[in-house]
Amino acid sequence: MSAGRLLSLLLLLQSRGRMSARGIADELGVSVRTAYRDVERLQTAGVPVYAEPGRSGGYQLLDGYRTRLTGMSEGEARALLFAGLPGPAADLGLAAEVTAARLKLLAALPAGLREEAARTAAVFHLDAPGWYREPEETPHLPLFVDAVLTGRAVDVCYRRWRAPQEVNRRVRPYGLVLKSGVWYLVAATRSRIATYRVTQVLDAALSDERFERPQGFDLGAYWSSYLEDFETRRHTGTATIRLSPRGLRRLPDNVPPEVARAVESTATAVGDDGWVEAVIPTESIDHACGELLRLGIDVEVVAPPELRQAMAATVGVLSRTYGLR
Known part of the structure; x- marks a missing residue:
């Protein structure tokens, strides 16, 4: 039988409290008979597991009994250090608690795992906000x-x-x-x-x-x-566009991923100069116009007419603004 399964049973009773043999078997993926045998092995090893008879009875640990985290693998020790990444914890108002819990976790680990966990924590940092914007204030x-x-x-x-x-x-x-x-x-x-x-x-x-x-x-x-x-719900329409080879290369940096995926799946060649025609999802005429203008001369709107007219009108205003006729 697996020593790892016995440890899982011990931690299960420690975290859940009273459990029936059927509940233990379901959690560990074993038969009810095997669950009975595993409980007996824990008792033989000196773990204070006792049974309460009756319909609402089951197995549980003696009140106050806790086990130290000495059965953890190297990978598990690493993983637990990610459970309290400081950025989100600070947002939630739990920074002090997470810091204290990490210190207690490290103190409970054997020396070898403690050093490995500390090395892992030193080389990973989470910075959740995206580029080009300030973190949002969330006082509530x-x-x-x-x-x-x-x-x-x-x-x-x-x-x-x-x-x-x-x-x-x-x-x-x-x-x-x-x-x-x-x-x-x-x-x-x-x-x-x-x-x-x-x-x-x-x-x-x-x-x-x-x-x-x-x-x-x-x-x-x-x-x-x-x-x-x-x-x-966001994409309520579609547009047919043409893209130059340079426009295709610039596409992922200027449009959302779903638009780039649509181009990739629908693009067909138009002529021998590398231009392609594709169908993309759109939110609205104004939104699509602003999005496609980022590609400048490397994109042409074929349809719908309203989007093509909006692109032309915007280019016309820009032309007059910069003194071009």
């Missing part, structure tokens, strides 16, 4: 952390893009997501689950209302679905 983020962990509803004043721009709502926070240096709150209102950019929260206050997050809610799955839906 620690309050949302408190709300998420304690299950309390929050009254917020939120600034959105459509009218009326400022709205007051009571939300029930389900989780927080950090994407490209921007924090988002996933929360339930009376009618749906919605996503809020934390920097757009103008005011927030904890309420006395308590709530239970739905047992089956998966924050990661929700976020993936939200991103997919966002991309679908």
Whole structure:
């Protein structure tokens, strides 16, 4: 039998508390009979595991028993050091706690693993915000952390893009997501689950209302679905464009990845000079015009006519601005 499985069983009981033999078997991927044998082996090794009979009974460790982290592999020791990267922790108001936890973790490791973990921490640094923009100020983020962990509803004043721009709502926070240096709150209102950019929260206050997050809610799955839906709603039209060879090379640095992928999958040659024609997704005429103008003379809009006219009108204004006729 695996010593690693016994260690997993010990840590499982330590973190979960009382567990049935069936629950242990399901978690470890073994039969119920094997779970019984593993518990007996822990008891034989001197670990204070005791059983409580009855329908609500099960196995659990003697109160106060804790094991030191001496069964960790080198890779596991490295991985744990990434659990408290300082940038996001500071945003969440947990910088001091993360620093203390890292020190305790290092102190609990054997000397060899402690040195390896310290070397790993010294050569990795996370800087979440993207280039060419200042980090966003999120003064209400620690309050949302408190709300998420304690299950309390929050009254917020939120600034959105459509009218009326400022709205007051009571939300029930389900989780927080950090994407490209921007924090988002996933929360339930009376009618749906919605996503809020934390920097757009103008005011927030904890309420006395308590709530239970739905047992089956998966924050990661929700976020993936939200991103997919966002991309679908964002691109409401298409445009046919022509690109020079230089335009093709410049494309990835000047348009979003989904536009570059569309060119790659739909491009067909037009003539012998290296130009290609492709169909790309667009958000709006104004947005597409501004995006494509970055490519200058290396792009031509073929359709729709409204986008072609918008490009021509913009070029005409630029021509007059710079004294060209």
